[in-house]
Amino acid sequence: MGSNSDETIIENEDAPTYAPSIPVPNVQEMVRKEPAKIPDRYIRNDEDKPPITDMSHLSSEIPVINLSLLSTGETEELNKLDFACKEWGFFQVVNHGIAKEVLQNMKDATAEFFELPLEEKNKYEMPPDDIQGYGHAYVVSEEQKLDWSDALILLVHPSHYRKPKLWPSTPKGYREIINAYTKGVQKVGEQLLRAFSTVMGMDKDGLLALHKNLLQALRVNYYPACCRPDQVLGISPHSDTSSITILMQEADINGLQIRHNGGWVQVKPVPDALVVNVGDVIEILSNGKYKSIEHRAVTNQNNSRISYASFLIPQDDVEIEPLAHLVDSQRLMYKQVVYGEYARSSMQRKMEGKAHTEIAKIET
Numbered sequence: 442m443g444s445n446s447d448e449t450i451i452e453n454e455d456a457p458t459y460a461p462s463i464p465v466p467n468v469q470e471m472v473r474k475e476p477a478k479i480p481d482r483y484i485r486n487d488e489d490k491p492p493i494t495d496m497s498h499l500s501s502e503i504p505v506i507n508l509s510l511l512s513t514g515e516t517e518e519l520n521k522l523d524f525a526c527k528e529w530g531f532f533q534v535v536n537h538g539i540a541k542e543v544l545q546n547m548k549d550a551t552a553e554f555f556e557l558p559l560e561e562k563n564k565y566e567m568p569p570d571d572i573q574g575y576g577h578a579y580v581v582s583e584e585q586k587l588d589w590s591d592a593l594i595l596l597v598h599p600s601h602y603r604k605p606k607l608w609p610s611t612p613k614g615y616r617e618i619i620n621a622y623t624k625g626v627q628k629v630g631e632q633l634l635r636a637f638s639t640v641m642g643m644d645k646d647g648l649l650a651l652h653k654n655l656l657q658a659l660r661v662n663y664y665p666a667c668c669r670p671d672q673v674l675g676i677s678p679h680s681d682t683s684s685i686t687i688l689m690q691e692a693d694i695n696g697l698q699i700r701h702n703g704g705w706v707q708v709k710p711v712p713d714a715l716v717v718n719v720g721d722v723i724e725i726l727s728n729g730k731y732k733s734i735e736h737r738a739v740t741n742q743n744n745s746r747i748s749y750a751s752f753l754i755p756q757d758d759v760e761i762e763p764l765a766h767l768v769d770s771q772r773l774m775y776k777q778v779v780y781g782e783y784a785r786s787s788m789q790r791k792m793e794g795k796a797h798t799e800i801a802k803i804e805t
């Protein structure tokens with residue numbers, strides 16, 4: 442690891458585990474062997490098949506926010522953030538300050554990792570009791586429909602929560618590259634959470650303090666090309682259990698779609714931008730004012746696609762409930778949940794839209 446002792450990978454017996462997931466076939470390998478075959482377990486029911494409603498003409502309306510202006514407290518940018526979180530639950534950030542080289546290194550090394558032989562990648566295979574490592578998460582029954590993707594999932598910050606055995610050491614330098622990328626994301630996340638604090642009527646550092654410790658989990662999704670993109674989904678519709686998620690996608694390959702007015706809108710990559718979305722934590726804290734929007738990924742016929750989702754989350758013991766000043770005269774929508782319990786209960790289910798948020802909702 443780098444010279445900074447803070448970032449050294451240390452074995453830690455207390456590093457948290459999350460939830461078990463049933464082992465399922467490696468999709469990349471399946472496609473390599475039989476590119477024209479789609480097993481039944483991947484073929485979606487009619488109501489889930491893409492595209493439902495093509496609303497791609499709305500893609501250009503998803504707000505693009507300048508992080509450097511946002512961080513200096515520009516009113517216009519703060520208003521944009523408020524609007525984006527109410528209307529879309531998603532926005533893209535430019536001028537985020539992460540060097541192009543850091544983003545590119547992450548993309549290059551990750552592409553190389555996924556091209557390694559399966560047996561090499563399986564050195565980092567998810568253990569049966571957890572969803573960190575290389576494999577598939579959220580598989581809880583033999584009957585459920587499966588996603589057309591493989592993933593590498595790692596808890597990356599704080600560094601003493603890492604499970605070094607699950608961090609790929611090939612390609613050479615990959616660990617340092619992941620570290621540099623996710624450190625950049627962490628900084629962006631802290632800036633964003635300060636801006637969120639402001640638009641949510643708190644002190645600048647209010648949200649960061651509420652998190653106690655800002656954790657980051659990285660999920661790298663690999664979506665192999667698919668001969669029938671209209672039959673499968675790369676990732677099932679879901680909302681993120683995070684506070685916010687910061688996602689890097691590839692420059693020219695569409696895949697991410699978000700729920701909007703009953704249809705699905707593509708989040709088209711803006712060059713060098715990062716996609717940010719409101720997670721369940723911010724939705725609960727804001728009593729539903731800011732929306733943790735359902736999203737999914739579709740596959741492409743000719744291209745594989747890789748996406749890099751960083752979930753910024755609070756410490757396990759943090760209690761999450763609507764902030765009193767945001768409830769005011771509104772109806773109280775959510776009850777108090779302990780973050781670690783909420784997150785684990787979500788991870789023990791299949792991804793199914795917003796069904797996992799029910800445990801935090803107050804019945805009407």
Ligand SMILES: O=C(O)CCC(=O)C(=O)O
Pocket residue numbers: 660662676681688690696697736737738748750
């Ligand atoms: O691949 C994408 O664009 C979306 C990934 C995602 O939603 C996730 O990993 O939670």
Ligand SMILES: [Fe+2]
Pocket residue numbers: 679680681686736750
């Ligand atoms: Fe997501």
